[in-house]
Amino acid sequence: MSPxxxxxxxELRRRSRERLLQATVELVAERGxxxxxxxxxxxxxxxxxxxxxxxxxxxxxxxxxxxxxxxxLTLEAALEREPRPEGPDAGRERLARAIxxxxxxxxxxxxxxRTHMAGILQAEGFVQCxxxxxxxxxLRDTVLRYGSANVxxxxxxxxxxxxxxxxxxxxxxxxxxxxxxRAELFQRYGLDWESxxxxxxxxxxxxxxxxx
Numbered sequence: 001m002s003p004x005x006x007x008x009x010x011e012l013r014r015r016s017r018e019r020l021l022q023a024t025v026e027l028v029a030e031r032g033x034x035x036x037x038x039x040x041x042x043x044x045x046x047x048x049x050x051x052x053x054x055x056x057x058x059x060x061x062x063x064x065x066x067x068x069x070x071x072x073l074t075l076e077a078a079l080e081r082e083p084r085p086e087g088p089d090a091g092r093e094r095l096a097r098a099i100x101x102x103x104x105x106x107x108x109x110x111x112x113x114r115t116h117m118a119g120i121l122q123a124e125g126f127v128q129c130x131x132x133x134x135x136x137x138x139l140r141d142t143v144l145r146y147g148s149a150n151v152x153x154x155x156x157x158x159x160x161x162x163x164x165x166x167x168x169x170x171x172x173x174x175x176x177x178x179x180x181x182r183a184e185l186f187q188r189y190g191l192d193w194e195s196x197x198x199x200x201x202x203x204x205x206x207x208x209x210x211x212x
């Protein structure tokens with residue numbers, strides 16, 4: 001039997017890594033971070049325990065990569081959802097979808113996102129991995145299409161605002177309503193409330209400034 005080609009081996013490694021990332025998201029969402037072991041993740045992914053350590057230096061780094069992958073896939077799906085944004089307002093519609101996608105994850109996966117944010121705010125900071133880079137590229141492209149004249153400044157600001165909104169939604173004991181945070185972000189960027197995926201009930205307070 002002839003040995004596998006380099007491209008086949010690379011594809012197998014990619015699939016194994018993605019199974020580990022998906023298993024991490026599922027288990028941490030179900031059980032929490034502390035109750036999930038690397039062995040549990042390997043078992044859920046159908047992979048050898050040593051494979052986890054081969055790809056990731058530790059559980060916290062694995063979780064960050066897994067959540068960044070989830071965020072990237074969620075954001076990508078939102079931006080590519082039919083009907084795709086077209087015309088002069090396409091950039092604003094894409095930004096509205098991006099904001100709704102990230103805020104939506106905070107509402108749909110509170111345990112997972114709270115654990116993720118806690119890890120980032122600790123000593124590890126951002127894990128520089130392929131998943132984080134793909135997420136960054138999507139957000140940078142969204143800022144560019146929105147019409148930014150200085151993406152290197154405006155992208156980090158958007159990232160910080162989204163992180164702050166997610167933390168505010170998930171803050172134990174004093175959460176902010178997601179609709180209010182969405183309204184503030186939409187007002188800042190001059191977005192129409194009906195863009196993206198507007199929540200039921202209309203804008204907070206019943207009114208909303210007109211988009212620019």
